[in-house]
Amino acid sequence: MAQIDIQNVQKFFGHLQVLKNLNLTIADGEFVVMLGQSGGGKTTALRAIAGLESVTSGKILINGTEVQDRKAADRDIAFVFQSFSLYPHMTVRENIAFPLRAVRMKATERDKAVNEVAGILQIAEHLNRKPSALSGGDMQRVAIARALVRRPQALLMDEPLGVLDAKLREQMRAEIKRLHIARGSTSVYVTHDQIEAMSLADRIVILHDGVLQQVGAPDEIYLHPTNLFVAKFVGSPVMNINGVRIDGNGVTLSGADASFSFPDDALASVRGTAADLTLGVRPEAVLLQHQQTEGYIEVQTTNIEPLGSHDIVDIGLGEAVLRARTESGFISGEGQRVWARLDPAQAHFFDTATGLNLRGAN
Amino acid sequence: MADIALQGVTKKFGANIALRDLDLDIKDGEFFVLLGQTGAGKTTTLRVIAGLEKPNSGKVILDGQDATNWNAAERDVALVLQQYSLYPRLTVRGNLEFPLKSRTHNLTAAEIKDRVDRVAETLQITRLLDRKVERLSGGEMQRVSIGRAIVRKPRVFLMDEPLSALDANLRDVLRVELKKLHSELGATFVFVTHDQVEAMSMGDKIGVLNKGRLVQVGTPSEIYAKPINTFVARSVGTPPMNLLDGTLRAGTAVLDAGGFTLPVTRIHGADGARIRFGIRPENMVLDGNGPASGRVFDVENHGVIKILTLDVNGTHLHATVSAQTKVQIDEVVPFGWRSEKVLSFDPTNGRNLDLD
Numbered sequence: 094m095a096q097i098d099i100q101n102v103q104k105f106f107g108h109l110q111v112l113k114n115l116n117l118t119i120a121d122g123e124f125v126v127m128l129g130q131s132g133g134g135k136t137t138a139l140r141a142i143a144g145l146e147s148v149t150s151g152k153i154l155i156n157g158t159e160v161q162d163r164k165a166a167d168r169d170i171a172f173v174f175q176s177f178s179l180y181p182h183m184t185v186r187e188n189i190a191f192p193l194r195a196v197r198m199k200a201t202e203r204d205k206a207v208n209e210v211a212g213i214l215q216i217a218e219h220l221n222r223k224p225s226a227l228s229g230g231d232m233q234r235v236a237i238a239r240a241l242v243r244r245p246q247a248l249l250m251d252e253p254l255g256v257l258d259a260k261l262r263e264q265m266r267a268e269i270k271r272l273h274i275a276r277g278s279t280s281v282y283v284t285h286d287q288i289e290a291m292s293l294a295d296r297i298v299i300l301h302d303g304v305l306q307q308v309g310a311p312d313e314i315y316l317h318p319t320n321l322f323v324a325k326f327v328g329s330p331v332m333n334i335n336g337v338r339i340d341g342n343g344v345t346l347s348g349a350d351a352s353f354s355f356p357d358d359a360l361a362s363v364r365g366t367a368a369d370l371t372l373g374v375r376p377e378a379v380l381l382q383h384q385q386t387e388g389y390i391e392v393q394t395t396n397i398e399p400l401g402s403h404d405i406v407d408i409g410l411g412e413a414v415l416r417a418r419t420e421s422g423f424i425s426g427e428g429q430r431v432w433a434r435l436d437p438a439q440a441h442f443f444d445t446a447t448g449l450n451l452r453g454a455n
Numbered sequence: 456m457a458d459i460a461l462q463g464v465t466k467k468f469g470a471n472i473a474l475r476d477l478d479l480d481i482k483d484g485e486f487f488v489l490l491g492q493t494g495a496g497k498t499t500t501l502r503v504i505a506g507l508e509k510p511n512s513g514k515v516i517l518d519g520q521d522a523t524n525w526n527a528a529e530r531d532v533a534l535v536l537q538q539y540s541l542y543p544r545l546t547v548r549g550n551l552e553f554p555l556k557s558r559t560h561n562l563t564a565a566e567i568k569d570r571v572d573r574v575a576e577t578l579q580i581t582r583l584l585d586r587k588v589e590r591l592s593g594g595e596m597q598r599v600s601i602g603r604a605i606v607r608k609p610r611v612f613l614m615d616e617p618l619s620a621l622d623a624n625l626r627d628v629l630r631v632e633l634k635k636l637h638s639e640l641g642a643t644f645v646f647v648t649h650d651q652v653e654a655m656s657m658g659d660k661i662g663v664l665n666k667g668r669l670v671q672v673g674t675p676s677e678i679y680a681k682p683i684n685t686f687v688a689r690s691v692g693t694p695p696m697n698l699l700d701g702t703l704r705a706g707t708a709v710l711d712a713g714g715f716t717l718p719v720t721r722i723h724g725a726d727g728a729r730i731r732f733g734i735r736p737e738n739m740v741l742d743g744n745g746p747a748s749g750r751v752f753d754v755e756n757h758g759v760i761k762i763l764t765l766d767v768n769g770t771h772l773h774a775t776v777s778a779q780t781k782v783q784i785d786e787v788v789p790f791g792w793r794s795e796k797v798l799s800f801d802p803t804n805g806r807n808l809d810l811d
Binding site for chain 1: 623624627630631634635652655656657675676679691692693735736737752753754755756757758759764775778784785
């Protein structure tokens with residue numbers, strides 16, 4: 094069990110700065126997911142916590158103790174990699190027991206600890222096999238068991254499901270979540286997969302270009318992105334992003350031939366700003382009607398993607414295009430006249446130049 | 456422009472039978488998607504149509520003419536692959552001109568320039584024409600590959616997973632563009648993919664392949680709502696359809712998992728008949744009234760929706776619920792289903808009993 098504090102951490106590789114003044118507190122027992130594209134700095138941040146990478150400046154504290162100058166082995170943290178990195182010549186039991194031999198634990202206690210963790214990870218029947226006889230999922234279970242067996246203060250995972258196929262990934266993801274609930278160990282998990290992040294995390298940390306973009310619970314990140322990067326990175330299909338002009342209560346997308354009417358309170362945050370504005374609305378916040386309806390404007394459907402459970406309908410307003418999520422079969426075809434409205438409560442206004450959400454992250 | 460027909464096509468690679476007695480009808484101007492897993496025979500089908508593989512038996516008919524013995528060039532089809540296979544040292548223009556410079560086309564320089572310019576405009580790559588292809592992004596390269604296929608105005612476009620090497624957002628964009636291109640060109644498209652989202656969202660028709668056999672052909676909504684068997688039922692939709700074995704009793708379904716009794720609208724079979732019930736995740740209902748219940752095994756959060764995995768006595772079921780639904784892992788939740796959406800399959804051969 095451990096609280097992890099990252100304070101003003103900078104990391105350079107030569108002239109390249111990969112972490113820019115990173116500050117983050119991970120609470121005891123929390124499951125934090127670092128999400129970002131490759132090159133965003135998430136793996137470097139994880140390796141800095143583990144002690145596999147030194148920091149150029151700043152502090153890392155585990156339970157209040159500064160550890161940035163300690164070796165990885167002295168931080169009492171376990172690490173699971175994407176590649177399973179098991180010892181091929183050892184049995185599963187020997188692999189899991191390895192970290193305990195290093196600390197010279199007694200054989201009986203060691204067996205007990207291995208059996209317990211193998212039971213949790215459902216690999217007890219494989220204990221006497223070699224890793225090469227296991228499936229990918231079971232190999233990763235062994236790697237996790239080996240990480241957990243010595244009851245580390247924290248468990249760090251770097252894309253542990255990256256090489257598994259989709260079905261196994263889903264199953265292992267559920268197991269990792271359940272393991273966390275059962276064991277309560279502080280966990281930091283790195284991924285570029287937003288669904289994994291949304292499904293696993295107590296809080297998501299989004300990193301881009303070495304800069305922390307936003308920290309928040311999954312629903313906060315989804316509903317209240319602080320900037321355009323976060324808005325576009327989370328959610329599928331991607332949030333509609335359009336340049337926009339505001340006149341009175343009229344909101345006009347660039348290239349559009351009509352404007353949406355927004356209530357005063359939805360525009361309060363952008364009143365008086367001189368900035369160029371960008372509007373972000375998720376497809377589920379673009380609402381469609383078959384008939385002319387108060388507050389809706391006329392648009393043309395340009396493309397339908399029937400996905401079975403729902404449809405994604407593209408609508409054109411002049412040159413502008415918006416994607417809407419509708420019930421399956423709601424719109425029967427392309428080139429139809431329909432009426433559209435944007436849900437003001439789910440509309441985000443960003444400063445085009447800085448990318449910041451003008452309503453803030455709430 | 457062309458109709459394509461395969462008649463009784465069988466293709467073997469050594470002892471391995473890639474295609475088994477395959478019949479296929481693709482209408483002129485159709486966007487036809489072949490959907491299947493690796494090894495289902497979809498790429499082989501495409502290569503047989505292209506003339507790159509010769510079938511062991513059966514016929515390939517193009518526009519009513521037997522083309523089985525025509526070579527690839529004579530068939531006048533264009534193939535777009537997942538790997539871009541462009542000439543790295545040539546500019547975009549050079550790559551687009553390349554197929555037109557062959558003697559068989561006999562085009563003047565002005566005609567070639569005109570065609571290339573028009574294709575570049577269609578694909579919005581005009582500004583890239585003088586760039587070397589090695590300096591393009593993945594999406595731009597795939598556009599150039601498509602452009603090179605379009606420029607010689609073939610009668611058929613064959614596309615083998617052209618989007619699968621691209622990242623998700625770019626794939627979304629190119630999906631829409633390819634559909635638009637198809638409607639502008641009015642040409643016959645045969646598109647191979649293992650991605651059911653691509654199949655559902657792009658195809659006028661989908662052909663589902665399994666182990667070298669064509670299992671079902673239909674519009675996306677037919678395939679989704681009226682699958683011929685459990686294989687097709689599970690090959691479209693995310694997550695896939697839930698299948699639950701049970702017994703018909705007094706017009707209700709008694710499920711093996713948990714012994715729960717759930718209503719069924721369309722009854723197929725006598726009292727006591729064994730049925731494999733199919734229900735899509737979005738047609739599961741968590742409204743607090745049951746009548747069944749399961750333990751929450753996993754919650755997958757998509758922001759707009761959540762996908763729950765429910766453990767019902769060891770059987771895992773998926774349920775798609777609204778993002779506002781609050782459930783905890785290991786919580787026991789009551790669930791039901793929309794009885795009018797329940798499909799009944801024969802548990803011995805997987806056939807959809809609604810279609811009998």
